[in-house]
Amino acid sequence: MSSNPSLVESINPSNGPVLDMRARLGEVDDSMRKPAMLFLVSAVFWLLAGTLLAMVAAIKATNQDFLGDSEWMTFGRIHAAHLNTMIYGWGNNIIFAVAPWIMARLCKARIRHTNILMLAGIFWNVALTIGILGIFKGDMIGVEYLEMPQYVAPIMLITYALVGVWVVIAFRFRQSEHVYVSQWYILAAFFWLPWLYSVAQIMLVFEPATGVVQSLTNWWYQHNLMGLWLTPIALGTAYYLIPKVLGRPIHSYYLSVVGFWSLAMFFAFAGIHSLIGGPVPAWVISIGVVSSVMLLIPIVVTAINLHLTVVGAHNEGWASPTMRFVVFGAINFTAVGVIGAMMSLRHVSETTHFTHFTVGHAHHALYAFFSMIMFGAVYYMMPRLLLKEWRNPFLIKAHWYMSGMGGILMVVALMVGGWVQGMQMNALDADGAPVYDFLQIVENTKPFLWARSMGGLMIMVGHFAFAMNVFWMIFSPVEVDKVTEPTLLTSTPDKA
Amino acid sequence: MEWNHYILIGILSASVFFVAGAWALHWAWKTGQLSNMEQGACSIFDEDEPQGEITDRFPVRRKRRNFRGNPTVE
Numbered sequence: 001m002s003s004n005p006s007l008v009e010s011i012n013p014s015n016g017p018v019l020d021m022r023a024r025l026g027e028v029d030d031s032m033r034k035p036a037m038l039f040l041v042s043a044v045f046w047l048l049a050g051t052l053l054a055m056v057a058a059i060k061a062t063n064q065d066f067l068g069d070s071e072w073m074t075f076g077r078i079h080a081a082h083l084n085t086m087i088y089g090w091g092n093n094i095i096f097a098v099a100p101w102i103m104a105r106l107c108k109a110r111i112r113h114t115n116i117l118m119l120a121g122i123f124w125n126v127a128l129t130i131g132i133l134g135i136f137k138g139d140m141i142g143v144e145y146l147e148m149p150q151y152v153a154p155i156m157l158i159t160y161a162l163v164g165v166w167v168v169i170a171f172r173f174r175q176s177e178h179v180y181v182s183q184w185y186i187l188a189a190f191f192w193l194p195w196l197y198s199v200a201q202i203m204l205v206f207e208p209a210t211g212v213v214q215s216l217t218n219w220w221y222q223h224n225l226m227g228l229w230l231t232p233i234a235l236g237t238a239y240y241l242i243p244k245v246l247g248r249p250i251h252s253y254y255l256s257v258v259g260f261w262s263l264a265m266f267f268a269f270a271g272i273h274s275l276i277g278g279p280v281p282a283w284v285i286s287i288g289v290v291s292s293v294m295l296l297i298p299i300v301v302t303a304i305n306l307h308l309t310v311v312g313a314h315n316e317g318w319a320s321p322t323m324r325f326v327v328f329g330a331i332n333f334t335a336v337g338v339i340g341a342m343m344s345l346r347h348v349s350e351t352t353h354f355t356h357f358t359v360g361h362a363h364h365a366l367y368a369f370f371s372m373i374m375f376g377a378v379y380y381m382m383p384r385l386l387l388k389e390w391r392n393p394f395l396i397k398a399h400w401y402m403s404g405m406g407g408i409l410m411v412v413a414l415m416v417g418g419w420v421q422g423m424q425m426n427a428l429d430a431d432g433a434p435v436y437d438f439l440q441i442v443e444n445t446k447p448f449l450w451a452r453s454m455g456g457l458m459i460m461v462g463h464f465a466f467a468m469n470v471f472w473m474i475f476s477p478v479e480v481d482k483v484t485e486p487t488l489l490t491s492t493p494d495k496a
Numbered sequence: 497m498e499w500n501h502y503i504l505i506g507i508l509s510a511s512v513f514f515v516a517g518a519w520a521l522h523w524a525w526k527t528g529q530l531s532n533m534e535q536g537a538c539s540i541f542d543e544d545e546p547q548g549e550i551t552d553r554f555p556v557r558r559k560r561r562n563f564r565g566n567p568t569v570e
Binding site for chain 1: 497499502505509512513516517520521524529530533534535536537538539540541542543544545546547548549550551552553554555556
């Protein structure tokens with residue numbers, strides 16, 4: 001077979017996997033440049049849009065009249081648009097940029113059919129734009145995380161399929177013997193997402209289940225979108241970048257494999273714990289609680305592994321933009337996992353459920369863990385794709401401090417505020433009557449919501465610093481700046 | 497759809513999940529992916545980005561020469 005086979009030849013199962021010579025990393029990076037940059041630039045645009053929507057939603061939580069004259073700007077639509085923009089706009093685009101790039105590097109093969117990824121990128125962003133406009137227009141579906149109108153779902157599913165097929169082809173024609181743990185995480189995630197999305201679309205949108213089954217399916221999808229899509233991609237990225245940047249293998253490779261399989265085994269049921277107190281059979285809830293607590297196995301295993309890999313190399317880690325973001329994300333993975341397991345316990349859930357604590361937990365997972373690791377990946381990936389150095393170290397530091405401190409402020413404010421809110425909602429006097437009036441409790445949460453808005457403002461500053469550096473780098477001259485000390489190029493001059 | 501159709505979808509999708517997982521585990525076992533872990537951990541390093549070499553750090557600000565010709569930081 002030729003070194004440039006057709007798509008039909010690539011997906012034909014009868015063709016043998018050994019086709020190409022082992023490729024140098026520079027060649028792999030070169031072949032991934034266009035699709036990865038298409039997704040990356042799209043992700044940055046959606047990140048900025050989602051951040052602005054988040055700020056509007058946060059201000060509306062304390063000032064209801066803010067932009068309240070148009071139905072397009074009501075809280076329900078703004079909140080749903082923010083959510084979908086961040087998850088499917090920022091989250092999925094950045095995954096489609098980073099995960100195939102890592103997969104391609106680990107496969108060490110010349111990359112074929114990148115036009116599939118380009119096509120997927122165009123389809124994905126067109127569908128997303130239509131979907132977000134549909135939410136603003138009022139075509140929203142009342143299912144959290146699936147608010148986009150059902151007419152965009154088929155296009156999105158096709159896009160998932162295109163990217164998934166590309167990942168499978170890349171994996172199939174790999175030139176490396178060993179399947180590294182990051183490849184396990186990425187492959188699994190690209191299998192799990194279409195599975196989750198198609199089942200959720202059938203059971204919640206096209207033929208909606210009624211009653212308890214609808215809630216169960218919704219929470220199953222919502223939780224697994226985090227646990228079986230965003231989490232494995234972020235962990236796969238961390239398992240690739242931390243040893244790569246430090247130049248030392250992972251502390252215990254055996255534990256990383258245990259972590260992967262235990263995540264695969266326990267996460268699928270964990271979301272059910274969110275229905276504690278609902279009209280759901282007790283045994284169903286118990287499965288959710290047990291699975292959530294069992295998730296401590298992959299969490300502890302991953303924490304031990306990632307953190308012990310960094311021990312003794314803190315100075316090197318601090319000197320690397322990638323490591324700052326990835327280690328920050330890894331620390332928060334441990335924290336969010338332990339807090340999540342605690343939240344699944346019935347007595348804890350009695351307080352945290354239906355409060356801002358849950359919102360804080362979601363931001364902890366999606367931002368402080370997932371997004372920070374993805375930022376780290378961008379800082380490592382872009383210089384290698386474009387063969388240029390980051391233009392301004394100050395902007396990188398501004399991004400890290402603003403996103404890190406803003407994210408922590410937001411999460412702490414929401415969690416503390418949510419806990420106080422839950423305690424006040426459950427407080428009863430000697431006669432069994434509520435101690436606090438509901439509106440009084442809402443008023444009492446306002447200081448925490450203002451603190452959340454402050455955190456959001458800091459995050460927004462960080463995101464603009466990030467975007468500025470990204471576009472500055474893209475539009476800067478092509479040649480490698482010999483005067484700077486490059487992030488990457490000193491060790492591999494022959495790649496350029 | 498009737499409720500039993502939802503159960504059918506649930507059982508089918510769960511079966512796909514578990515069968516795929518079991519098959520992947522079997523494949524990993526059969527092809528030796530779960531043995532020789534030490535070597536597997538080092539598989540991400542190669543001649544371009546070798547083990548023992550730090551591959552990322554903050555860029556250093558460009559140096560320019562001032563009007564006296566001495567190097568200065570921008």
